[in-house]
Amino acid sequence: MDIAGLSMNLSAIKTNSDVGIAMLSKSLDVSRASGEKMVEMINAADMERSVHPNLGGSIDLRI
Known part of the structure; x- marks a missing residue:
């Protein structure tokens, strides 16, 4: 055996x-930072929905 x-x-x-x-x-x-940014985006969307409750609640589709 060679030491x-x-x-x-x-x-x-x-x-x-x-x-x-x-x-x-x-x-x-990086994953932790991405998760924190996603939580911030979700919270911002909730704030926007509380300010404008009629916007973004539904999607109009035609087939």
């Missing part, structure tokens, strides 16, 4: 793991 090779392999595995964790963390941050 130097084993050490290099373990170091590479740790580096790959650290990069993967960092990418998942960034992805979680």
Whole structure:
């Protein structure tokens, strides 16, 4: 068993793991920010509906 090779392999595995964790963390941050923006949009739509209750409540369709 080559100790130097084993050490290099373990170091590479740790580096790959650290990069993967960092990418998942960034992805979680982006998802969290997107969710917060969606909640803000829903709240803004509710506010608009309370100001103009007759607008946007129905859709006219013709077939």
